[in-house]
Amino acid sequence: xKLTGSEIVAxxxxxxxxxxxxxxxxxxxxxxxxxxxxxxxRIKHILTSHEQxxxxxxxxxxxxxxxxxxxxxxxxxxATNLVTGIxxxxxxxxxxxxxxxxxxxxxxxxxxFQEICITGITMPITKHNYFVNRIEDLAxxxxxxxxxxxxxxxxxxxxxxxxDVTAAIMEHEKKEPLTxxxxxxxxxEDIKKIAEMINKAERPIAYFGGxxxxxxxxxxxxxxxxxxxxxxxxxxxxxxxxxxxxxxNLGLIGMHGSVASNRAVDKADFxxxxxxxxxxxxxxxxxxFAKNATIVQIDIDRSEINKNxxxxxxxxxxxxxxxxxxxxxxxxxxxxxxxxxMQEWKKVRGDKKEGEAPLRxxxxxxxxxxxxxxxxxxxxxxxxxxxxxxxxxxxKNTRSFVTSGGLGTMGFGYGAAVGAQIGCPQKRVIHxxxxxxxxxxxTEACTAISNNLPIITIIMNNSVLxxxxxxxxxxxxxxxxxxxxxxxxxxxKVIEGFGGKGYRATTPEEFGAAFKEALKADGPxxxxxxxxxxxxxxxxxxxxxxxxxxIVG
Amino acid sequence: xxxxxEVISIFVDNQANVLSRVVSLFGRRGFNIDSLTVSxxxxxxxxxxxxxxxxxxxxxxxIITQTEKLEVVKEIFTLEKEDSVYRELLLIKIRSNKxxxxxxREVVEIFRGKIIDLSxxxxxxxxxxxxxxxxxxMNMVSCYEIIEMCxxxxxxxxxGLATPECCQEGHEIYSGDLFD
Numbered sequence: 001x002k003l004t005g006s007e008i009v010a011x012x013x014x015x016x017x018x019x020x021x022x023x024x025x026x027x028x029x030x031x032x033x034x035x036x037x038x039x040x041x042r043i044k045h046i047l048t049s050h051e052q053x054x055x056x057x058x059x060x061x062x063x064x065x066x067x068x069x070x071x072x073x074x075x076x077x078x079a080t081n082l083v084t085g086i087x088x089x090x091x092x093x094x095x096x097x098x099x100x101x102x103x104x105x106x107x108x109x110x111x112x113f114q115e116i117c118i119t120g121i122t123m124p125i126t127k128h129n130y131f132v133n134r135i136e137d138l139a140x141x142x143x144x145x146x147x148x149x150x151x152x153x154x155x156x157x158x159x160x161x162x163x164d165v166t167a168a169i170m171e172h173e174k175k176e177p178l179t180x181x182x183x184x185x186x187x188x189e190d191i192k193k194i195a196e197m198i199n200k201a202e203r204p205i206a207y208f209g210g211x212x213x214x215x216x217x218x219x220x221x222x223x224x225x226x227x228x229x230x231x232x233x234x235x236x237x238x239x240x241x242x243x244x245x246x247x248x249n250l251g252l253i254g255m256h257g258s259v260a261s262n263r264a265v266d267k268a269d270f271x272x273x274x275x276x277x278x279x280x281x282x283x284x285x286x287x288x289f290a291k292n293a294t295i296v297q298i299d300i301d302r303s304e305i306n307k308n309x310x311x312x313x314x315x316x317x318x319x320x321x322x323x324x325x326x327x328x329x330x331x332x333x334x335x336x337x338x339x340x341x342m343q344e345w346k347k348v349r350g351d352k353k354e355g356e357a358p359l360r361x362x363x364x365x366x367x368x369x370x371x372x373x374x375x376x377x378x379x380x381x382x383x384x385x386x387x388x389x390x391x392x393x394x395x396k397n398t399r400s401f402v403t404s405g406g407l408g409t410m411g412f413g414y415g416a417a418v419g420a421q422i423g424c425p426q427k428r429v430i431h432x433x434x435x436x437x438x439x440x441x442x443t444e445a446c447t448a449i450s451n452n453l454p455i456i457t458i459i460m461n462n463s464v465l466x467x468x469x470x471x472x473x474x475x476x477x478x479x480x481x482x483x484x485x486x487x488x489x490x491x492x493k494v495i496e497g498f499g500g501k502g503y504r505a506t507t508p509e510e511f512g513a514a515f516k517e518a519l520k521a522d523g524p525x526x527x528x529x530x531x532x533x534x535x536x537x538x539x540x541x542x543x544x545x546x547x548x549x550x551i552v553g
Numbered sequence: 554x555x556x557x558x559e560v561i562s563i564f565v566d567n568q569a570n571v572l573s574r575v576v577s578l579f580g581r582r583g584f585n586i587d588s589l590t591v592s593x594x595x596x597x598x599x600x601x602x603x604x605x606x607x608x609x610x611x612x613x614x615x616i617i618t619q620t621e622k623l624e625v626v627k628e629i630f631t632l633e634k635e636d637s638v639y640r641e642l643l644l645i646k647i648r649s650n651k652x653x654x655x656x657x658r659e660v661v662e663i664f665r666g667k668i669i670d671l672s673x674x675x676x677x678x679x680x681x682x683x684x685x686x687x688x689x690x691m692n693m694v695s696c697y698e699i700i701e702m703c704x705x706x707x708x709x710x711x712x713g714l715a716t717p718e719c720c721q722e723g724h725e726i727y728s729g730d731l732f733d
Contacts, residue, residue: 123574124581128624131570148624303618306611 026074053415055085060416076114091406210237211275381437411440588706
């Protein structure tokens with residue numbers, strides 16, 4: 001059947017079982033939007049207020065559902081506005097397909113109105129990108145984009161299509177989605193060696209990251225830890241992979257990780273690193289990280305082996321496959337002495353210090369958790385509130401914590417919350433933000449209103465740019481350069497202006513009451529929580545430090 | 554870790570932008586390229602990039618594993634010195650007149666180079682060989698005034714029948730006259 005380029009885009013999206021796209025229209029992508037008008041019964045388009053947030057929404061959708069997020073943007077500024085969103089997805093290995101349109105082929109390279117070389121710009125932040133200026137290449141480029149996004153270590157792919165291609169006509173034939181490149185499998189001989197190492201170890205620990213979530217290996221991980229009587233610690237990308245109340249769960253590792261996690265890794269004689277990359281927020285001092293341990297790394301991406309930390313043994317493999325092979329070979333060894341030590345360390349926390357205000361971050365996070373069910377999805381922006389959420393949330397499920405880990409994108413949260421809520425309409429989405437981060441993206445309230453999304457936004461409002469303020473307090477002699485903006489924003493009035501509901505809370509009681517009201521609403525609610533600017537994210541290990549440099553209180 | 558010189562062969566799709574994909578990866582990962590050559594192969598769909606690079610084992614491992622992740626990269630391997638041949642082309646213009654031309658010619662002949670242009674005040678020498686040979690020649694002519702020069706950078710190939718998979722039979726092999 002003969003179709004236009006725009007119709008081919010829509011048909012290939014349907015081949016890929018895409019039913020939702022996020023985006024913003026513009027001149028060069030008009031043909032595609034005109035086509036979407038005719039496909040609106042099969043492809044839902046969510047209009048955001050800004051392309052950056054459309055990309056974050058596609059990202060949040062992908063993180064919460066495991067599917068590939070899709071985002072549309074027009075040429076020039078539309079495409080460049082996607083860049084932060086694509087880079088965020090790239091750094092956290094999130095499958096995304098970004099479709100942009102460009103000026104007609106006859107104008108390419110002439111600095112035409114709203115022309116930009118978006119393939120050149122996004123080359124370092126995509127797994128691959130395509131520039132399509134022949135309709136014959138269009139369908140395969142999009143099909144390949146989906147294959148690449150989901151293959152191996154997942155990530156974003158961009159397809160840039162010239163406007164004339166979207167109008168051109170050619171014969172189109174429906175095809176099955178391309179097979180995702182098979183995951184590398186673990187070599188059994190290597191697995192045997194690892195099993196032997198675990199069996200011999202006296203103080204083993206598993207350190208795991210987003211790769212465990214990406215390969216849906218949380219059950220296998222819990223089984224391994226149970227069988228080997230081995231504790232586990234995780235990066236932010238793996239929050240929720242292991243249930244909060246699992247005795248083996250030591251909590252977050254790294255710069256703002258728990259005392260127990262950091263001490264355990266320091267004292268361990270064996271570290272099993274799973275789907276994680278020893279980032280500088282975890283191995284703050286590379287030469288002293290797990291200095292007493294034999295380190296084994298299992299990761300799907302060969303380039304992650306020995307990239308940051310030199311390991312003793314490595315397997316390039318899907319984590320789930322490796323764990324399935326490993327579990328039967330691991331002996332049930334009683335390591336209660338080691339585990340009991342952890343429970344002792346777990347008691348040392350940095351959250352007990354009183355701030356000036358009566359409402360403490362720990363109270364807010366804990367209450368939000370206690371008042372919602374275990375299926376809740378928590379989304380964050382970036383800053384102190386993100387760390388408090390990562391530390392105190394009682395995660396139970398994989399894909400329940402949506403946060404920007406690698407790029408640390410302030411302004412990620414609301415767009416991502418919109419995407420998560422669209423992707424999981426049956427679940428409750430709670431969005432934690434700070435007043436700094438929220439000023440970057442609060443305009444997405446209009447998207448939440450238009451789509452009647454019951455996202456509850458909790459603003460940890462300390463009237464400063466909290467995380468930087470904390471660093472200035474500790475490391476810069478309290479010289480608060482540009483972190484006390486003195487903004488007069490009334491968040492309650494702002495959300496009311498957008499058409500939603502707002503509450504302010506200054507005590508735990510007020511927060512509890514506001515939160516209960518928010519749970520009853522069927523549209524977006526903001527709760528402006530007044531907290532002290534002296535609240536700290538603790539524990540903290542300074543850059544380049546070790547567990548011995550940990551600031552606890 | 555000790556630094557050493559390595560030569561890497563990268564087989565890529567013969568498409569627009571491929572070179573910038575590879576080179577930009579080197580740039581953003583902080584890998585310094587000593588030299589780079591690109592050419593078509595016997596398979597018109599595949600181009601070959603040869604990169605010479607100085608670094609330690611860890612950097613070499615990262616270069617290979619990061620580069621092989623690129624969608625356009627079909628094969629990548631190091632050309633080990635023992636089982637490969639390297640060549641480089643030098644064109645060098647040296648100030649030379651009647652009084653020193655004979656001596657210069659002797660040096661060129663010893664290094665098996667060719668004088669390919671001659672004027673009253675200059676000669677242009679062409680020389681191919683392993684980079685070490687070119688370096689040796691450069692050393693010998695350093696006492697002359699060098700007006701300008703250019704080197705192509707290393708290109709290399711494995712000895713024997715070892716053939717990159719993407720250029721083997723079964724893949725579209727170019728069968729035209731290679732000496733057109």
